[in-house]
Amino acid sequence: MRNRFWIGLSMIFLIPGVIFVTSCAKKPVKPAPSVVTPQAAKEAEAKRLAAEKARAAQKALEEQRIREERLRAEAKARREREEIARRERFVNEHIHFEFDKSRLLPEAKEILRRKAKWLKENPDVSVIIEGHCDERGTNEYNMALGDRRAHSAKSYLIDLGIAPERMKTISYGEERPFDPRHNEEAWAKNRRDQFVIQ
Amino acid sequence: MRSSQTTRYRSRLSEQTGFAPVGVPEYRNTGASREREGKNSFIQDSGKIRRSLIVALVFVGLLFWSALPCQARVYIDITAPYLRKIPTAVPLLKDMGPHNSPNKLTKTLADLLADTLAYTGFFQILDRRSFLEDPQQAGLMQHVINFKNWTDVGAELLVKGGLERRGNLLKVELRLFDTFGGRLIIGKRYTCHLADQRRVIRRFCNDIIRRLTGHEGIFNTQIAFVSTTTGHKEIYIADFDGYNPRQFTNTRAITLFPAWSSDGQYLAYTDYKRGSPDLYIKNIKERRGTVVSFPGSNITPAWAPGKFALAASLSYKGNPSIYLLTGKGKIIKKLTHHWGIDVSPAWSPDGKKLAFVSNRSGSPQIYIKDIESGKVRRLTFKGKYNTSPQWSPRGDYIAYTGLENGQTNIYLISTNGGCPVQLTRDAGKNESPAWSPDGSMIAFSSTREGPSRIYVMNANGWNQRRLLVLKGEQTDPTWSPRLSFR
Numbered sequence: 001m002r003n004r005f006w007i008g009l010s011m012i013f014l015i016p017g018v019i020f021v022t023s024c025a026k027k028p029v030k031p032a033p034s035v036v037t038p039q040a041a042k043e044a045e046a047k048r049l050a051a052e053k054a055r056a057a058q059k060a061l062e063e064q065r066i067r068e069e070r071l072r073a074e075a076k077a078r079r080e081r082e083e084i085a086r087r088e089r090f091v092n093e094h095i096h097f098e099f100d101k102s103r104l105l106p107e108a109k110e111i112l113r114r115k116a117k118w119l120k121e122n123p124d125v126s127v128i129i130e131g132h133c134d135e136r137g138t139n140e141y142n143m144a145l146g147d148r149r150a151h152s153a154k155s156y157l158i159d160l161g162i163a164p165e166r167m168k169t170i171s172y173g174e175e176r177p178f179d180p181r182h183n184e185e186a187w188a189k190n191r192r193d194q195f196v197i198q
Numbered sequence: 199m200r201s202s203q204t205t206r207y208r209s210r211l212s213e214q215t216g217f218a219p220v221g222v223p224e225y226r227n228t229g230a231s232r233e234r235e236g237k238n239s240f241i242q243d244s245g246k247i248r249r250s251l252i253v254a255l256v257f258v259g260l261l262f263w264s265a266l267p268c269q270a271r272v273y274i275d276i277t278a279p280y281l282r283k284i285p286t287a288v289p290l291l292k293d294m295g296p297h298n299s300p301n302k303l304t305k306t307l308a309d310l311l312a313d314t315l316a317y318t319g320f321f322q323i324l325d326r327r328s329f330l331e332d333p334q335q336a337g338l339m340q341h342v343i344n345f346k347n348w349t350d351v352g353a354e355l356l357v358k359g360g361l362e363r364r365g366n367l368l369k370v371e372l373r374l375f376d377t378f379g380g381r382l383i384i385g386k387r388y389t390c391h392l393a394d395q396r397r398v399i400r401r402f403c404n405d406i407i408r409r410l411t412g413h414e415g416i417f418n419t420q421i422a423f424v425s426t427t428t429g430h431k432e433i434y435i436a437d438f439d440g441y442n443p444r445q446f447t448n449t450r451a452i453t454l455f456p457a458w459s460s461d462g463q464y465l466a467y468t469d470y471k472r473g474s475p476d477l478y479i480k481n482i483k484e485r486r487g488t489v490v491s492f493p494g495s496n497i498t499p500a501w502a503p504g505k506f507a508l509a510a511s512l513s514y515k516g517n518p519s520i521y522l523l524t525g526k527g528k529i530i531k532k533l534t535h536h537w538g539i540d541v542s543p544a545w546s547p548d549g550k551k552l553a554f555v556s557n558r559s560g561s562p563q564i565y566i567k568d569i570e571s572g573k574v575r576r577l578t579f580k581g582k583y584n585t586s587p588q589w590s591p592r593g594d595y596i597a598y599t600g601l602e603n604g605q606t607n608i609y610l611i612s613t614n615g616g617c618p619v620q621l622t623r624d625a626g627k628n629e630s631p632a633w634s635p636d637g638s639m640i641a642f643s644s645t646r647e648g649p650s651r652i653y654v655m656n657a658n659g660w661n662q663r664r665l666l667v668l669k670g671e672q673t674d675p676t677w678s679p680r681l682s683f684r
Binding site: 100136137138139140141143144145146147148151168169170171172175 | 431452454455468473474475493494495497498511513516517518539540541542555557561562583585586599601604606629630673674
């Protein structure tokens, strides 16, 4: 009911409006035929060609610029991706230990050498080295063992030329297992040093 | 007759136990004067009581004449390696009020008595269904008790009692009899607020233990432990029997290794509240204290007996070594000197020796250092992994956690060395032994029922049972010294 009222009201204004607008439309004007000499036509043609050529050259230049820019951006993104990957690798690659031991295994040393290289490339980065243990044994002793494990990695990195001020060690003992299961496989993963960028 | 007896006993009490005889007059006074007197006498006595309870908490102990002749006899030798549990009858209490009918309280108090005594592992509490007499009809006095009724059911000790309740006030009379001797060993009368019934029962049990063993009981002790109830490792404190567990720390970090000072006033512990394992030394009542925050690990505190000083393992110089610190957290001196791990210090009761764990021989083993001479000797040789030593209060044994063939268990070894005794077996991972202050019991954590929980056992490994059930997992128990009865 209400809708019909509004439609009716709008029609009252709309119809006279349409009539008013159409009655005021301009009549089309026919263009007068132009008078052109052959000489002038040639010149105009040459000018047009030159302009076209210039435009083409500019377009090519522009395209090359865009292409180069894209390549640069891609290279940058790739570098950034690689940088992120290296950083992630630094963070996610743990070093592992034998049961009740804090000495560095050969694989651990290799990983630490990579970490030292990365730390040298990123001199403004500071790290926390976390020492962890598996759940076997007692909490108290594992806390001390985790301390030794973190310290082993720190000492080795110092030997490789990393400033000690850039590294802090924390032991978590058996408090933060990487793998919560209770088997050999999980324990091997849990006996580790983990690296956290500050 | 009775009131003259009461007067006589009251005066004896003030002589013998040192308690001011404020009880009976207070009980008879009006509420206002009770409150006044209550505050005067009790705050001084124990220091920390809920005010509302002080109002009516009053008790009178009575030491009966007949207790004296058998004073010298020791019924239980708690130093003996194997105890025979004494068959003990704890019948329902007798309602001595005007209604003289059994009610909920007569059973509650009798059960509490039986459970508290059974906790020690010294008593075999007999089944009430076998008893020959009706507690409501039978008398409490020595001359009216037919002891044959009790020897016939096998009871060697009999704990009888009566109660009278008036509103929120409770009068309780408790007596311990030797059934074969046919005589009273201890008799006490208490008047207390209804809410303090547990305190009264514990006091009486403490008296029983003192009389039967010649040593103070442990019914005024508490056990602190770590629990993940909130999702974080926090320290909790419960009574010796697991009653009334309450959260002590609330740091939402990782809290570990609680250690009780020998005066019972301080707890030291390791906490990751600031991101790394720091040592916190906290006054329990005032909830304030000191933080020891050297770089590296600040872990495994152990209070020196009778001193405001503690040993702890600090790694700020590279390797975890044991240091002696003041109660304010200042380093006094370094106690162990070695390149390896030195952790988990434990003092001998006289404070002259320190047991600790070191991996200086390649695997974690327990060592003892003589503080004065500085000499260190290795104590454990059996097994490749022996940690968390705890010195017995009598000084003769060290309890520790050993890992052998993949099994973690509690062991006991003489401080002179020799062959260790295994106290737990085939029951999950058993860790962190903690002695009761009388040396009769050991608390520990175990995963025998799945999640880690706190258990207690007699020092010979008998009577292993769970202390309490709480959400989450519980570890790291530590037993308080004897505190004042609150």
